[in-house]
Amino acid sequence: MTAEPFSRETVRGFLHRPAGEARDALVLTHGAGGNCHSPLLVSISEAIAAAGWLVLRCNLPYRQQRPSGPPRPGDAARDRQGLRQAIAAMRSVAPGRIFLGGQSYGGRQATLAAAEDPELTRGLLLLSYPLHPPGKPDQPRTDHFPRLRSPALFAHGSRDPFGTLEEVRAAITLIPAWTELLVIDNAGHDLRARNSACAVVTAFLKFAEGTDAL
Numbered sequence: 001m002t003a004e005p006f007s008r009e010t011v012r013g014f015l016h017r018p019a020g021e022a023r024d025a026l027v028l029t030h031g032a033g034g035n036c037h038s039p040l041l042v043s044i045s046e047a048i049a050a051a052g053w054l055v056l057r058c059n060l061p062y063r064q065q066r067p068s069g070p071p072r073p074g075d076a077a078r079d080r081q082g083l084r085q086a087i088a089a090m091r092s093v094a095p096g097r098i099f100l101g102g103q104s105y106g107g108r109q110a111t112l113a114a115a116e117d118p119e120l121t122r123g124l125l126l127l128s129y130p131l132h133p134p135g136k137p138d139q140p141r142t143d144h145f146p147r148l149r150s151p152a153l154f155a156h157g158s159r160d161p162f163g164t165l166e167e168v169r170a171a172i173t174l175i176p177a178w179t180e181l182l183v184i185d186n187a188g189h190d191l192r193a194r195n196s197a198c199a200v201v202t203a204f205l206k207f208a209e210g211t212d213a214l
Contacts, residue, residue: 003045006056008089010082013058016049023096024208025054026125027086031104032070035063040127040190041103043197044204051205054094058086060106071105080113087120099208100150101125104162104189108141111148118149123211125204126154128189131163131171145174151214153180153207155200157187178214180207 003014013036026048030036036057045055061082062075071079083100090098100121102110107126114120132139152175156168163171165183172179182203187193191200 003042003057006058006089009085010061010064011056011058011086011089012064013056013086014045016045016055016057018049018052018054020052022052022054022094024052024099025056025090025094025096026099026101026204027056027058027083027090028125029058029060029083029086029102029106029110030063031102031106031128034103035059035067038103040192040197044200047197047201048204051201054090056086056090058082060109076109076112079109080116083110083113084117084120097122097208097211099123099125101127101204103127103191104130111152112144114150115144115147121150123208124148124150124152125200125207126152127200128156128160128162128191129154129168130189131167134161137163137167140171142171142174145171146176148175149177151178151207151211153182153204155182155184155191155196155203157184157189157191157193159186159188162189178211 003016006015036059045057049055060079062071100110
């Protein structure tokens, strides 16, 4: 299954189409130091598309402007707007539910965008949410969690320096919506572990099915 380049207004990425007609869609983006070519994102996108979904694997606006390096302090609001535009683009081609996901920084911006607009997405797929900077648990990135109304699936490595499993479990209790936590054993922030992509896809498809009952 191949991915086709996707470009619409300010949205840039690759579109994974299923063999048949898709109803539901997932917008998936990358972490601060990466781009949409991340092997993990590619593997997850291919597998979810094979399950009948339309998946847009996209670069955030800051990455479109700069091929390398982390986002700058002024980039976040524009990156969230880019996610909103990506969802709008998917609404024009997928008649069903739209989910939003991201790795690390991308996931954080997805949660902030969803907190700002409760109707933005049917649910969130959060890969290695950066709960706090490494070694700085006194700087949590959870102020907006009580405003989240979108169901969220967190996939987190047991060795992630951006948040221990205990810290993640405590943090997601701040979210009033339904949440689930998928633990990837022996994985760090990059979620590089055997069968991690398969575990994420299996958990996400089950999670997405469960949102229908909400």
